[in-house]
Amino acid sequence: MSPPASLSRSQFEIACKASLLEHVRNDRDELAQRHLQGWTWVEHAFASGLGYLSRTVQLSHRQDTGCDDSGCVDEFDGQIVLEEYDDAVLSDPRASDTLIARQYVVHSATYQVPVFYFTIHNSKGAPLCLNDILRTSLFRPHTLPPSKITPFALSPEYSSFPLLSQGDHPTLGTPSWYIHPCETPKVIGEILTELPQRTGTEDPIQWMRVWFAVLGGVVDLRA
Amino acid sequence: MSTYGARHAPSAFSTPASIALFRRLTWEGTVPLEIRVDAKELPANSNRGLECYFIQAPRVSYLPLVVPEVRAFLMDVVFDENGGRVVKEEEWWFERDDGGLVKWHWPIGLIYDTYTTSLSPSAATSSSGPTPLKLVLHLASPPTDKLLLAPSAEACKQAFMGQLKEADFIRWGNTKRMTGLRKQEQDGIWEGIREHDFDTYWRIASKITPTPSPNAQGGRSPSPAPVPPSSASMVHTRPPSAEPGASTDANRDAATAVRSVPARIYLPDGPVLQDLVPPALADGAPHTLGRFLHTHLPLLFPIANPRHSSDPDLAYALIQGVPCPLDAEMAWLGACMAGADGWVSVCVGIGRPGA
Numbered sequence: 001m002s003p004p005a006s007l008s009r010s011q012f013e014i015a016c017k018a019s020l021l022e023h024v025r026n027d028r029d030e031l032a033q034r035h036l037q038g039w040t041w042v043e044h045a046f047a048s049g050l051g052y053l054s055r056t057v058q059l060s061h062r063q064d065t066g067c068d069d070s071g072c073v074d075e076f077d078g079q080i081v082l083e084e085y086d087d088a089v090l091s092d093p094r095a096s097d098t099l100i101a102r103q104y105v106v107h108s109a110t111y112q113v114p115v116f117y118f119t120i121h122n123s124k125g126a127p128l129c130l131n132d133i134l135r136t137s138l139f140r141p142h143t144l145p146p147s148k149i150t151p152f153a154l155s156p157e158y159s160s161f162p163l164l165s166q167g168d169h170p171t172l173g174t175p176s177w178y179i180h181p182c183e184t185p186k187v188i189g190e191i192l193t194e195l196p197q198r199t200g201t202e203d204p205i206q207w208m209r210v211w212f213a214v215l216g217g218v219v220d221l222r223a
Numbered sequence: 224m225s226t227y228g229a230r231h232a233p234s235a236f237s238t239p240a241s242i243a244l245f246r247r248l249t250w251e252g253t254v255p256l257e258i259r260v261d262a263k264e265l266p267a268n269s270n271r272g273l274e275c276y277f278i279q280a281p282r283v284s285y286l287p288l289v290v291p292e293v294r295a296f297l298m299d300v301v302f303d304e305n306g307g308r309v310v311k312e313e314e315w316w317f318e319r320d321d322g323g324l325v326k327w328h329w330p331i332g333l334i335y336d337t338y339t340t341s342l343s344p345s346a347a348t349s350s351s352g353p354t355p356l357k358l359v360l361h362l363a364s365p366p367t368d369k370l371l372l373a374p375s376a377e378a379c380k381q382a383f384m385g386q387l388k389e390a391d392f393i394r395w396g397n398t399k400r401m402t403g404l405r406k407q408e409q410d411g412i413w414e415g416i417r418e419h420d421f422d423t424y425w426r427i428a429s430k431i432t433p434t435p436s437p438n439a440q441g442g443r444s445p446s447p448a449p450v451p452p453s454s455a456s457m458v459h460t461r462p463p464s465a466e467p468g469a470s471t472d473a474n475r476d477a478a479t480a481v482r483s484v485p486a487r488i489y490l491p492d493g494p495v496l497q498d499l500v501p502p503a504l505a506d507g508a509p510h511t512l513g514r515f516l517h518t519h520l521p522l523l524f525p526i527a528n529p530r531h532s533s534d535p536d537l538a539y540a541l542i543q544g545v546p547c548p549l550d551a552e553m554a555w556l557g558a559c560m561a562g563a564d565g566w567v568s569v570c571v572g573i574g575r576p577g578a
Binding site: 044046047050109110111112126127129150151152153159160161162165166167168170171172173174175182 | 372401495
């Protein structure tokens with residue numbers, strides 16, 4: 001079993017800035033190109049050491065919702081409630097609405113790994129609820145495990161802890177969604193130990209590349 | 224308050240009885256809230272003039288757990304039948320009467336302490352005794368750019384369990400203790416919060432929370448004990464147990480055995496700061512609150528171990544509503560003064576704490 005991998009705040013900062021510069025210089029790595037487009041490094045207004053990556057992208061409602069309606073149920077206060085749709089699905093104005101997603105890569109002081117935070121708003125500025133978020137083009141179809149969904153979080157059926165949940169942005173303090181990082185150290189650790197030795201597990205840029213690649217398996221990171 | 228514990232005598236704070244005492248005191252802490260419905264949002268035909276509700280709320284509780292009580296009062300006394308039908312509880316949100324943000328997923332004690340530290344030093348000192356935190360209850364249109372969506376007791380439970388799990392990871396480097404809890408144990412720990420039942424909560428929480436070692440030298444005293452550095456470093460080397468029953472298991476759970484103490488710093492109008500907080504420094508000396516604050520806020524806490532009354536008094540630290548001495552050890556705070564969510568919430572205020 002490979003050891004869990006971690007990335008300190010200073011390594012995170014070095015890697016984020018270096019990855020950005022590298023992306024500008026080196027256009028050959030297609031995957032990195034797609035993942036790294038549009039990100040900028042942002043610092044807190046007055047506190048140091050709280051910087052993060054940020055970008056804004058447009059999303060759409062997914063045509064192929066990836067789950068039939070029976071799979072998308074709300075569990076609210078113990079009651080299973082089937083989603084109520086407007087009667088005319090085809091004329092649903094939501095389908096053509098442009099969605100704005102703010103995406104962030106922040107450093108988790110708890111887990112010592114990068115974490116993906118995001119918000120999604122419709123064109124009127126209203127935030128999407130979790131069920132609608134799961135029907136956007138942000139998530140790749142069929143990648144999330146069978147899950148229980150509440151207004152607060154999405155938890156795999158086999159776990160009582162969420163995979164995706166609401167939480168305050170660690171630097172901005174604003175409401176966001178984030179993909180839970182507690183499995184990240186294990187997953188990244190496994191991949192890093194399989195890489196050719198020359199890259200080393202201590203290389204923060206390599207670390208961020210692997211992290212983006214893993215995240216890109218679930219989230220569509222094309223800008 | 225500076226005369227607790229002689230140098231080599233076992234500290235009063237390190238006995239199991241005193242651990243239980245501090246945990247009980249932390250648990251039993253309550254704060255006064257004055258909840259007033261926004262007059263502009265009262266439904267038609269409401270009984271105006273009575274739309275104010277006072278409650279002494281447990282620090283470890285959460286606003287969504289208080290809402291049913293407030294709702295019952297409003298239904299009984301303020302709203303008429305029609306009004307009661309039109310208000311939707313899931314739309315309710317709170318705001319401080321000075322416009323300050325109130326996060327429903329924060330423990331009520333933390334909301335109160337950040338309010339206290341947000342007051343100007345003169346306002347904080349002018350009062351005698353605890354003043355109610357004045358909250359405005361809005362009945363509609365929560366600001367979705369500032370507050371998490373869909374507050375409810377269930378959402379609150381999920382947020383709370385997430386905090387507990389993070390605290391577990393910080394302490395031990397994994398979440399095995401939390402994820403190892405059975406479903407009914409996880410439900411039980413929340414039931415303890417909901418019912419404000421110390422025994423129900425601690426029956427399960429004791430499985431994941433460290434206990435200060437009764438044997439460590441230097442004591443876990445938060446008092447300015449005159450321990451020279453050479454002696455303080457002895458804390459690291461655990462003396463042979465003099466007490467029967469002090470087993471390896473107890474040492475493994477000792478507060479000083481944790482990898483790091485779950486702690487966050489809350490600044491007035493600032494970001495929340497978090498870092499790894501090892502219980503001991505590189506030289507083996509205990510990591511103190513003063514050192515922790517000096518590291519992160521050197522301008523507000525220019526001296527890590529203030530010993531003289533002439534030392535500058537630019538800011539203070541409030542933990543569970545208590546102005547905390549800067550030589551309190553982080554490990555002790557983690558074991559005895561953490562909130563029910565496992566976190567030591569250090570609220571920093573400017574100037575001297577209020578009377």
